[in-house]
Amino acid sequence: MNISRRVQNRIKKYKPKNGLDNIALFLLDIAEVFHQGVVMHSEGVALLAEEVAIATGKDPKAAFFAGLFHDAGKIILPYPLYDGHSISNEEYDEVKKHALAGFRALIKRYPFTGLCAGLHHKLYKNGYGITIDDFPKEWSLATVKKVLEISMIISICDFINAFTSRKTEIKDGSDKGGATLKEMLYAKYPEDKSTVDIALRENGKYLVKK
Numbered sequence: 001m002n003i004s005r006r007v008q009n010r011i012k013k014y015k016p017k018n019g020l021d022n023i024a025l026f027l028l029d030i031a032e033v034f035h036q037g038v039v040m041h042s043e044g045v046a047l048l049a050e051e052v053a054i055a056t057g058k059d060p061k062a063a064f065f066a067g068l069f070h071d072a073g074k075i076i077l078p079y080p081l082y083d084g085h086s087i088s089n090e091e092y093d094e095v096k097k098h099a100l101a102g103f104r105a106l107i108k109r110y111p112f113t114g115l116c117a118g119l120h121h122k123l124y125k126n127g128y129g130i131t132i133d134d135f136p137k138e139w140s141l142a143t144v145k146k147v148l149e150i151s152m153i154i155s156i157c158d159f160i161n162a163f164t165s166r167k168t169e170i171k172d173g174s175d176k177g178g179a180t181l182k183e184m185l186y187a188k189y190p191e192d193k194s195t196v197d198i199a200l201r202e203n204g205k206y207l208v209k210k
Helices: 005-014 020-034 036-056 060-069 072-076 089-095 097-106 111-119 141-165 181-188 193-202
Strands: none
Touching: 005 020, 005 036, 005 060, 020 036, 020 060, 020 072, 036 060, 036 141, 036 193, 060 111, 060 141, 072 097, 089 097, 097 111, 111 141, 141 181, 141 193, 181 193
């Protein structure tokens, strides 16, 4: 098993309900076969999101698992899409399917995590994924708000990790929003600059270590 010890310890510590801990370990093991980069990215996003949630007074457990599962939909897509090459526009159209795929795979048993997976690319201009219409109609406004808050944290942490750890082009063009990572993030998330500042501060402190 190549799942980082820090991630394994977090999963054990949080003791999530309905077998989410075992599902998380199984998912990471499956992804490790052909999607090693996705595993490292998901672990990095999960750990950073947890710290951002703590710093902003949000639920760190929800943020950690949402980060861990945010790219779950990628494991059903062809692995050459994630081999590190600069993908074409046609391949990017395939990649964009992962948000909806993750949502569909998780929504029945783990709705909160599934919604975050479906939303994490929708919370910025020209994003893609599910919409508010996909939320369970019986959910309270407080629960919907929590999903949106956690999803925003995941979205910001996802961009930070992708930008700082990948060498390939960011196809949605959001890396053109400024000369620095902070400027790019401010342009991408103009209403959430305080969360951006916290995420940038925490980034680098909690790198995934085997």
